[in-house]
Structures are given as C-alpha cells and as structure tokens.
Amino acid sequence: MLMSVKPFFTRLWKALASIHLSLILCLLLAADAVWGYACIHRQTALFIPLNDMGLIPWARTWGQSAPATSAWFFLLLILLALLALNTLACTLERLRQLWAVRTQFSLCRFLGKLGPHIMHLSVLLILLGYLASYTLAKTEHGVLLPGRSLDLPGNAGKLHFTAFAHEAYQGKRMPLFQGEVIRPKALLRLEAADGTVREAALGFNRPVRLGGWSVHLEEFAPKHSGGMGLKPRIDLKMRRDPGVQLYFAGILLFCLGLGLYLPERLVQEKHQETHKKPLQGETGRQK
Amino acid sequence: MSQKMHKTRRNPVLQAFFSLLCCLALTLGASGCKQENGKAENAAPVSGARPAFLQIGEFSVHRVSDTHTEVRDGAGRTLTLIPHNAPLPPGCDPKRVVRTPVKRVAAYGYFDVATLRVLGVLHEVLVGVTVPEKEWAGCATDIAQAMKEGRIAYLGDSTSIDYERVKQVEPDLVLTWDPSSLPLLDDLNIPAVITSTPQATCLNAKMRYVQFLAPFFGKESQADAYFARVDAALADIRARTVAAPKKPKVMWGDIYEKRVLVEPGNAWVGELVGLAQSNYQFKDVFGTSCIEIAVERFLYSGEDADIYFTYRGKKSGATSKAAIARTNPLIRNIAPLRSKEGRVYVPAACYLQSMDKLDEVLTEIAAILHPELYPQHQLRYFEQLPDEDPPKNEPPKTAATAGGVSR
Numbered sequence: 001m002l003m004s005v006k007p008f009f010t011r012l013w014k015a016l017a018s019i020h021l022s023l024i025l026c027l028l029l030a031a032d033a034v035w036g037y038a039c040i041h042r043q044t045a046l047f048i049p050l051n052d053m054g055l056i057p058w059a060r061t062w063g064q065s066a067p068a069t070s071a072w073f074f075l076l077l078i079l080l081a082l083l084a085l086n087t088l089a090c091t092l093e094r095l096r097q098l099w100a101v102r103t104q105f106s107l108c109r110f111l112g113k114l115g116p117h118i119m120h121l122s123v124l125l126i127l128l129g130y131l132a133s134y135t136l137a138k139t140e141h142g143v144l145l146p147g148r149s150l151d152l153p154g155n156a157g158k159l160h161f162t163a164f165a166h167e168a169y170q171g172k173r174m175p176l177f178q179g180e181v182i183r184p185k186a187l188l189r190l191e192a193a194d195g196t197v198r199e200a201a202l203g204f205n206r207p208v209r210l211g212g213w214s215v216h217l218e219e220f221a222p223k224h225s226g227g228m229g230l231k232p233r234i235d236l237k238m239r240r241d242p243g244v245q246l247y248f249a250g251i252l253l254f255c256l257g258l259g260l261y262l263p264e265r266l267v268q269e270k271h272q273e274t275h276k277k278p279l280q281g282e283t284g285r286q287k
Numbered sequence: 288m289s290q291k292m293h294k295t296r297r298n299p300v301l302q303a304f305f306s307l308l309c310c311l312a313l314t315l316g317a318s319g320c321k322q323e324n325g326k327a328e329n330a331a332p333v334s335g336a337r338p339a340f341l342q343i344g345e346f347s348v349h350r351v352s353d354t355h356t357e358v359r360d361g362a363g364r365t366l367t368l369i370p371h372n373a374p375l376p377p378g379c380d381p382k383r384v385v386r387t388p389v390k391r392v393a394a395y396g397y398f399d400v401a402t403l404r405v406l407g408v409l410h411e412v413l414v415g416v417t418v419p420e421k422e423w424a425g426c427a428t429d430i431a432q433a434m435k436e437g438r439i440a441y442l443g444d445s446t447s448i449d450y451e452r453v454k455q456v457e458p459d460l461v462l463t464w465d466p467s468s469l470p471l472l473d474d475l476n477i478p479a480v481i482t483s484t485p486q487a488t489c490l491n492a493k494m495r496y497v498q499f500l501a502p503f504f505g506k507e508s509q510a511d512a513y514f515a516r517v518d519a520a521l522a523d524i525r526a527r528t529v530a531a532p533k534k535p536k537v538m539w540g541d542i543y544e545k546r547v548l549v550e551p552g553n554a555w556v557g558e559l560v561g562l563a564q565s566n567y568q569f570k571d572v573f574g575t576s577c578i579e580i581a582v583e584r585f586l587y588s589g590e591d592a593d594i595y596f597t598y599r600g601k602k603s604g605a606t607s608k609a610a611i612a613r614t615n616p617l618i619r620n621i622a623p624l625r626s627k628e629g630r631v632y633v634p635a636a637c638y639l640q641s642m643d644k645l646d647e648v649l650t651e652i653a654a655i656l657h658p659e660l661y662p663q664h665q666l667r668y669f670e671q672l673p674d675e676d677p678p679k680n681e682p683p684k685t686a687a688t689a690g691g692v693s694r
Contacts, residue, residue, distance in 0.1 A: 044553075045345045045486065052363055061340045061349055141364055143469045150470075175545065176581050219485070221467065231446065233467040235362070 016089035025083045032079060035072040043069045052139035052237065084127055091120045112264025118257030125250035133243025141218075142236045144186075152238060156211030160189040161234060165201065168225060179225040186217065186234045202234070213238050337507060344492025345484040346499045351376075356387075356502050362466055362481035368502055385460055385478045388505045393458040395445050395465065398496070399482055400430070401642035405497050405513045406506040414438075414456045417445040426637035450475065460503065487554035487576040490562070494518065494645065520646035524563055524653040531564040531657050538568040538588055538623070540580075541598040542615045547585040548577045548598070556596070556652070563653045568592055582617055589621025594655065595631045596669070605633045607676045630655075632669040641668055 015021060040047055046066055050058045063070040095117055102110055142150045144161040151158050167183035186202045190210045200208040207216045219235040341348045347359040355376055356368040367379045371386045393415035394400050400416065403409040409429075416423075416430070419441055423431040433439040440456045443449040445464075450471050453461070461472055464483035472479045480503075488496070494517045501510035537560045540549030550556045552570035560567040568588035572580060577598070589595070599605045604614055608631050612619035623629030632655060641648065651668050654661035 045484075045489070045492075046342065048345060049347070049359065049363065053365075062342060062347065065338075065340045065342050141362060143362075143466045145467060145470055148470055176579075219466075231465070231467040235466055 013089060013093075016085055017093040018086075019090070021086050022083070022090065025079055025086060029076070029079050029083065032072055032076050036076060039069045039072055046070065047073075050134070052141070054137065054139075055134040080127065084124055087120050087124055091117045109264065109267070111260050112267065115257045115259075115261025115264055118260065119254050120257075122250045122253035122257055125253060126247045129243040129245075129247030129250055131243070132246055133241050137239055137241040137243060140238045142238060144234050144236060146232050150236070152211055152213050152215075153240075155193060156213055157193055158191040159210070159215060159236070160191065162187040162189055162199075164220075164232065181220075181223050184217065184220050186220065188215075202236075213240050214244070341495075341498060343495040343499045344489055345486065346492065346496070348499060348502055350502075358480075358499065358502065360481045361464075361484040362469075364481065366478065366480065382473060382476070383478065385503060387503055389460045389503045391456070391458045392460050392462060393442060393453060393456060394462040396462070396482060397639040398642045399462040399500075400427070401640065402497050402500050404643040406501060406504055406509050408504045408506060412504065414458055415440045415442045415453065417442050417448065423640070426640040453477070462500075483576075485575060487551050487557075487574065487578070489553060490521075490555040490558040493555040494521070517646045517649070520650055521562070524559075524649060527660050528562075528564040528653060528657055531660060533657075534564055534566050535593040535656055536566045536568055536591055537594045537596070537656065538585075538592045538621075539596040540569070540585065542582070542585070542618055545582065545617065547580050547582050549580055549585065550576060551578045559649060559652055560656065563656050565656045586618065586621060589618065589623065592622050593629060595621065595623035595629070597631065597633050600633050600636065600638075601670065602636070605672065607673050609675045611672070627674065631672040633672060635666070635668050635670050638668045 043066065046062055046069055049062055053062075059070075059074070063073070095114075098110075098113055098117075105113065138153070140153050144150050144159065146161055146163055149158050149160045163186075165185045165187050166181045167185065169177040169180045169182045172178070184203055188200050188202050188208060189197060190200055190208060191197050193211055202208050202215065202217050204217055207214045209215070216237045216239065217234060218237045221230040221233050337350065339350050345359075345361055345363075349357040349359075351357055354370055354373050358366050358368060360366060364383065366383045366385055367376060368385050368387045369376065375381065375384060390412060391414045392403065392412045394403065394413060395417045397418070400409070400413065403413055410433070413430070413433075416434070416439055420431050420434040423434065430439060434441060440452060442452050442456070448468060448471075453472075454475055458477055461468070461477055461479040462482050463472075463479055464481065466481055469479055469481075484492075495514055497510040497513050498507070501507045538549070539556050539560075540547060542548075549569050549572065551572040551574050552558075552567060553573050554576055557567045557570055561570065569580070572578060572584075597605050597611070605611050608624045608629075611631065612624050618624065621629075623631050638648075648668050650661075651664065651666065654664035655666075655669060655671075658664070
C-alpha cells in the first residue's frame with residue numbers, strides 16, 4: 001500500500017513543481033482577470049464591501065447573492081492558491097537541487113543563485129499577507145467634524161480633527177479646477193492610550209497610525225472653495241490589519257532577492273561573453 | 288522537442304488538474320449565464336420565503352434570524368435591526384441598533400419621504416423634514432397640512448439643521464444623505480441611516496430602495512408589491528421600445544456658474560435611457576450623481592443631442608430654450624437649444640416629490656424619448672420648454688397643456 005502511495009505523491013509533487021502547470025495557471029489567471037474586469041465593470045457595487053467586511057462574511061452574503069458576477073473571484077482564489085502551491089513546490093525542488101551542488105560554488109555565487117528563489121518565496125509571503133488582510137483585518141468607519149474627537153475602537157486612542165490644510169488649485173490655465181482642492185490634508189491631534197499626544201497630517205495615501213490602527217482618509221467635504229454649501233468633514237476608515245507586516249516583509253525580501261540576483265546575472269553575462277569571443281574568432285578564421 | 292511534448296501529454300496529474308479547472312470554470316460560467324439569462328436573483332423570494340440576503344446597489348439587507356436583521360447603509364455602516372424589548376445580539380454596538388418597527392422618523396430627502404409613503408407609514412411615523420411647508424404645498428399637500436398642524440416639524444435647511452429641534456421631536460431614526468450629521472446625531476443617541484451612496488444609484492437600486500427601508504417598519508410585503516409594480520412598468524417600457532424606429536441622443540445635466548454637472552452613465556437615468564432604446568450621451572462617464580465634467584465635454588456631447596433634460600425647473604429661470612441660452616451663453620450652441628427640432632425638458636414642480644410613483648416617472652421618460660410609441664401620453668412630471676418665452680400678457684403654453692408630448 002505504502003509502495004503504491006509513494007509514487008503517486010512523487011508524481012503529484014513533480015506535477016506541482018512543473019513549469020507547464022505555471023504556464024497553464026498564468027493563462028487561466030489572465031482569462032479569469034478578463035472575466036473579472038467585465039463583472040466589476042458591470043456591477044462595481046458588489047465588490048465595494050469586500051474592502052471592509054472581510055472575505056468570509058462577504059462570500060457568505062454579497063458573494064453568494066450574485067454568483068454570476070462573483071464566480072470569477074472565487075475561481076481567482078482557487079487559481080491563486082494553485083499558483084502559490086506551484087511556486088512553493090517549484091522553489092523547494094530547485095532549492096533541493098541547488099543545495100545538493102552547493103560545494104561547486106563560492107558563497108557569493110551560491111547566494112546569487114538563491115536570489116530568484118528568495119524572490120519567489122517573497123511573492124508567496126505577499127500573497128499570504130493579502131489573504132491575512134482579507135480574512136483577519138478589522139475595519140471601522142467614522143466621520144469627524146473640525147474641532148471634534150473620535151475614539152478608536154477598544155480605547156486604542158483618540159483622534160482630534162484640528163483643521164484642514166488643503167492645497168487648492170490657484171492656476172488660471174484650467175478654469176474648471178479653479179479653487180478645487182488638489183491635495184487634501186487634514187490636521188489631526190493623536191492621543192495614544194498611554195496619554196502621549198502628537199500632531200499628524202492625514203491625506204489620500206497618507207494614513208496615520210495610532211494604537212495598532214491605521215487611519216485612512218476616505219472622503220472629505222467641501223472639495224471646492226465655492227462648493228455646494230457642504231459642511232466641512234472628513235470620512236475615515238480605521239483598519240487593524242495583520243496582513244500589512246507580512247506584505248511589507250515580502251516586499252523587503254523581494255528586494256533582497258533582487259539584490260542577490262542582479263550581481264549573479266552580471267557574472268553570468270560576463271561568463272557568456274567570454275565564451276562567445278573565441279567562437280567569433282573561429283567564425284572570422286572561417287571567413 | 289517532440290520528446291518534451293510527449294512527456295507533457297503523459298503527465299496524468301497535470302492533465303487531471305487542468306481538466307478539473309476547466310470543468311470548474313465551465314460549471315461556474317454556465318451557472319452564471321443561467322442566472323443572468325433567467326434574471327434569477329438571490330433577492331427574489333424563493334418559494335414564498337423571504338431571501339436571507341438582498342443587495343440593493345451599495346445597500347444591503349441581511350436577515351440573520353427572524354428577530355435580527357443587519358442592514359448596510361450608503362456609507363458602508365452596518366446597523367442592527369431588532370424588535371422592541373428584544374435582547375441585544377452579542378458584540379453589537381448599541382449606537383448602531385435600531386428598534387423595529389420604527390415609530391418616529393426624521394427624513395432629509397424627498398425620496399425618503401416618498402418611500403415612506405410607498406410603505407404606507409408616512410402619516411404614522413414622519414415627525415420631521417428639512418423642507419419648509421411652502422415647498423410641499425401644491426404637491427404633497429398632506430405633508431404641508433401635517434406641518435401646519437404641528438404633526439411634522441421643520442428641522443431647518445439640510446445644510447443648517449437645528450439639532451435642538453431634532454432633539455425635541457425625538458425621532459427613533461433619521462434618514463439623511465449628509466454624513467456630517469452623524470457625529471451630532473451620535474451625541475443625541477439617535478441612530479441614523481445614510482441614504483446616499485458614493486456612486487450614483489443604478490436603476491435596480493432605485494427600484495429596490497423601498498425594500499431597504501421596509502425592514503425598519505416591518506412592511507416587506509408592501510415593498511415587494513411596489514417593486515413588482517415598477518418592474519412591470521419597466522418590462523412594458525422594454526417591450527414597447529424594442530422596435531423603436533429611432534434612437535434619440537439624450538443628455539441630462541445643468542450648468543451652474545461655469546460648472547457643469549451631469550448624471551453619469553451608471554446613474555438610473557443613464558441606464559433607463561439605454562434600456563429604452565436611446566443613446567445616453569454621458570454613458571462613458573462613471574461616478575457619483577450630479578458629477579462635474581468639463582464644459583468642453585458637455586458641449587461635445589451636445590453637438591448632436593436630440594433631447595436635453597435639465598436639473599433646474601421653471602422656478603429657477605429655465606422657462607424657455609432662449610432663457611436657458613441667455614442665462615448660460617456657454618452652452619447656447621448645443622443642438623437641443625439651438626435647433627428647432629431639439630427638445631428640452633425641465634422637471635415639473637412635483638417631480639422630486641413624486642418618486643412614490645416611480646413607475647409613472649419611468650414611463651414618462653420613455654414617452655419623452657419615443658413620443659410616437661406613446662401617442663396619448665400627457666406629461667405630469669416633466670415640462671417641455673418652448674423656444675421662446677411667451678409675451679407677458681399671454682399664458683405660458685407647454686406640451687402638457689398642449690395635449691401630449693410634442694416631437
């Protein structure tokens with residue numbers, strides 16, 4: 001029994017580590033992405049809650065309610081899981097082979113040869129980070145008016161909205177944007193749970209961090225100096241996301257792998273050039 | 288090379304993987320197509336039972352149990368609906384709990400008031416509005432009367448609400464489009480629902496919005512009946528216009544001091560125009576309702592448009608094509624204003640307050656787009672503008688009084 005199982009697992013492992021599987025998965029992922037584009041374009045609203053309610057609750061409610069539009073997403077998850085397995089198997093297999101011949105290289109060359117495998121593993125780490133983010137992150141929404149405060153969930157700290165410090169368009173080349181806020185900035189006073197206070201500026205793609213939460217600017221009003229009379233406010237999204245560390249670690253690891261790989265690549269190219277030169281000489285002689 | 292190919296063909300595990308994925312993709316795709324073609328939605332009641340989850344654009348209603356419903360409002364906040372005296376579900380924020388059926392409501396928007404009317408609870412629950420009494424008179428006279436008698440309070444203009452007054456009327460729930468009111472309502476311990484969404488409301492969400500508010504009042508069957516009525520009107524529009532001889536080009540928007548605001552293609556009007564075999568000139572514009580676009584884009588779309596719907600009504604000076612061109616010289620050359628064949632429509636005085644008759648509004652828009660298919664239709668919610676203002680001693684003559692939609 002054990003004898004018959006072992007070859008099966010060997011074949012399975014080889015299939016998982018196969019470059020052909022990688023190509024098939026990449027093609028399927030591309031096709032699925034095209035399908036996904038059409039679905040998102042047709043029904044954007046279905047996917048908006050995925051950003052704040054998490055993967056499992058979304059799949060049980062919004063995802064299930066419109067299978068025609070969400071099926072591509074579930075297929076994407078399956079394909080990504082397979083690609084991750086494929087990458088892991090492929091990388092471990094190559095690492096095993098590399099380890100077996102490690103004595104043939106100097107330490108520097110060996111590290112250089114590890115570079116691509118480190119990059120592959122870092123991609124897995126980034127994917128894992130996203131999975132953690134979509135399954136474990138907690139998200140809360142809040143609205144702040146100038147001069148008012150908002151407590152972070154679990155008494156992790158307090159945010160006080162001091163004032164706007166927007167940058168508005170003052171040029172004359174584009175009359176449409178005259179007076180329009182082009183770089184929103186809200187000044188906040190952050191009070192940590194231990195009582196320490198600091199100032200911070202919040203903007204789009206410029207979150208602030210406090211007590212393990214990241215605070216993001218979602219929306220603000222008014223957007224124009226002569227706007228529609230909307231009251232000044234900022235809409236906030238507060239996230240406690242364990243995935244962030246994982247994908248930052250993945251990015252750092254990727255950079256390390258790239259740093260190791262590039263010198264190795266240069267050495268390889270130099271090596272190829274030195275092998276080509278005599279060949280060119282030979283061709284010349286033949287002429 | 289041939290050896291390699293031979294090797295690939297013989298890999299049974301890889302083949303099994305590929306076959307499995309293809310089967311999965313085909314099954315999912317097929318099930319998706321089936322749902323799409325059959326218009327089957329999870330939202331539709333299955334064998335008489337109410338669905339557990341209903342998506343209404345960016346809103347949702349999730350029936351967790353018979354006594355526990357979770358709704359997601361336009362700002363992405365989750366509110367818990369539980370009956371009066373029922374214990375709070377574990378882990379639920381008390382500030383986001385609404386006891387049902389709701390008995391006292393303050394509403395900011397016309398559409399929310401109209402929805403309360405659809406649900407048949409308007410006179411029982413509405414205690415505050417942000418539109419003064421004179422604005423209701425002539426259209427929703429019952430509300431004007433209730434305000435006169437003090438049963439419905441005026442809470443101040445929506446941009447400057449009198450929160451002392453709100454506190455006095457003690458609403459159990461506030462329906463508001465304005466997120467900036469949330470912190471102040473939180474201070475008063477009054478739960479609020481944000482009824483606007485970051486993206487424009489699509490046609491399906493516009494029709495189903497009543498099903499979002501229904502669980503607050505336990506009026507789900509009224510909401511389902513209303514949706515069925517509007518859906519039937521839409522089916523009729525689709526059937527009537529399918530063989531329309533011409534596809535008119537339509538634009539919907541307005542210009543305010545050089546700033547052009549239009550309804551984007553993802554808004555319900557954009558979808559309706561497309562569904563009624565017409566071309567919406569801003570169908571490529573995506574975003575929020577009343578989205579701002581460049582004047583040049585508006586002028587470009589207006590070059591060959593046939594029909595133009597404005598936001599402003601006659602009260603705001605849109606009394607004729609010539610009057611609009613005079614007020615906004617920038618757009619005077621768009622085809623609907625410039626040519627004799629071009630048609631311009633403004634919302635009638637009661638348009639905004641008539642959204643409880645959405646089926647009639649949708650039909651009227653279809654009748655405007657294809658007057659030849661609706662020869663007997665009398666305009667009620669829109670008015671067609673004449674080329675010039677009538678002389679002051681002559682009564683104004685519109686298409687509605689002229690006995691139908693003019694071409």
